[in-house]
Amino acid sequence: MVLYNGRPENTDGRLLREVRTYDFLDGLGVEYQRTDHEPANNMEACNVIDAVLGVIICKNLFLCNRQKTRFYLLMMPGDKKFKTKELSSQINSARLSFADPEDMLKYLDIEPGAVSIMGLMNDHDHAVQLLIDKDVLEDEYIGCHPCVCTSSLKMRTEDVIRTFLPATGHEYMTVRLTGEV
Secondary structure, eight states, rough: OOEEEESSSTTTOOOHHHHHHHHHHHHHTTTOEEEOOOOOOOHHHHHHHHHTTTTTTEEEEEOTTTTSSSEEEEEEOOOOOOHHHHHHHHHHHSEEEEOOHHHHHHHHHHHTTTTOGGGGGGTOOEEEEEEEEEEHHSSSSEEEEESSSSSEEEEEEHHHIIIHHHHHHEEEEEEEOOOOO
């Protein structure tokens, strides 16, 4: 794997959702580094990608309430355990579960395995509430997918919070997850 600055020189054969991500970031003047890779099916593969990027890729979970009337995108450190009960109490939403792949595609234009904050650029109706664990906000960089699971990005957390999110019209809620089992 190689670490590149910015978008691929040639986008032939890449999915439109990935190219739109680069277009969006470039239009905002957000700098990013990128690496291409096979889909990561295990922690060893994730660790290799993290090492190339020099950052731990965020764990991004697409969640919903039981009635499927509220959708949440949770960003948390990739090495932290997730407990539904711990998050539910902080956002006052009982019975959280993983949202269906169809909803992921509908709201974020993302498929399972590629969930990312970058998908918020596709949520024009602001149906998804962004939740960010405090530990993610404390890191200098964020690692995420550009709406596909075969590339990963590294960008400044400050650029994501101060430039990317306002451009999408999304705000975030800080949550504090302990990661304890």
